Each structure stands twice: as C-alpha cells, then as structure tokens.
Amino acid sequence: GAGVSQSPSNKVTEKGKDVELRCDPISGHTALYWYRQRLGQGLEFLIYFQGNSAPDKSGLPSDRFSAERTGESVSTLTIQRTQQEDSAVYLCASSPDRDNYEQYFGPGTRLTVT
C-alpha cells in the first residue's frame, strides 16, 4: 500500500520567510511524528501526535516551530521567520498506534534557508 508521503521534496527559502511542510501518513496510522536531520547527524525528535490527544511538543527547538494535525490524517509543520540553522531534512513518520513502536518514515523535505 501507499507509504508516508511528504511535500515538497525540496524547499529553498530566504531567511526570514515562513515555510510550511506537509506530511500524509499511512492510512489508519494514529501516531505521527516529525523529526529533523541535520547533515551527517542522527534524527532529532520534534513533535508527536497520537489520535486526538494533546501533542507532545517537547522537541520543538523554538516558538518559531509549530505543527498541526487534523484528526488522524495530514499534518503540517510550520517554521516562521526561518533562520539558516533551520536548514535540514525534515522527516515525518507514522505508526499504527501508540503501543506499536515501529515507525514508518516518509522521504523527507530538504529545507535550505539562504
């Protein structure tokens, strides 16, 4: 079946602009995660959604970062007033439920802030 999809695949933006990244999880997956991966580094947790529960925002690096999810479907990650240090690959993952630990990742959005 269809996997996790993300758009755009690449985004180049000027410093100070806002960007919106989109994630479509696997149908039926209630849990959704956003991660950031800087060049040559591991994945850094940003935010986690589980069903209609309040999201775990503990990984968001600053108040310029926010994310929303409508029910158990699409999620958007918004970065306001982008900075050069925001340049990274942003990965989205989903899993069937909070007790299923296997996460399935999308291809990522490569964000470049100039």
Next chain:
Amino acid sequence: EDQVTQSPEALRLQEGESSSLNCSYTVSGLRGLFWYRQDPGKGPEFLFTLYSAGEEKEKERLKATLTKKESFLHITAPKPEDSATYLCAVQAKVSGGYNKLIFGAGTRLAVHP
C-alpha cells in the same frame, strides 16, 4: 540523560568481508531498540525491533542482537547493495507514555566490489 552512541562513524568493507556495527545506549526504562537503514536522499527504512536482552533477529545478511547496554548489527558476507547508513534508535518511557525514539548519529557503511 537518555543517549545512543553508534560506532564506528564510517566503515568500509570489501564485498564478502563480514563485520559488526555497534549501538551503545543508556536509557531509563527501555521499551525497544530499533535498527533502520537509510539510503541517501531517502527516509529511514525499518529493519528490526529488539525488546529484551538476549533477543536476536535476522534478515538476509543482517543479524541484530541485544544486551542490557548495547546492540550489534552483524553483516555477513556483505554486498555493495548493503551500502547505506544504519541508524539505531531506542524507545524510552517518557512522561505521558509517549513513544519517542532517540536516535544515534548512524554508521555509514560502504561495501566495495
């Protein structure tokens, strides 16, 4: 503080030369250890989950093992198509029971013919 350390950072092997990748972890309340493979420009691809010390999982030329402090990913007779970055992650119990993965920086494996 929960932490995952992978070694080596990079590994170059000749085709057929077996080796092991290491993942050391310190975590309170381990709920699972995961291995992922990541190809350039792609998201991580799930390989294995290990839940308790002594557990082993195998898939083709890969075998993952787990102790109380570390996990190994053994690669037997590797082929060039095994070249990728291998990521280790642990899932710890956090407040509210949320399942958050803590990733290591990965091992970049290059297998040459």
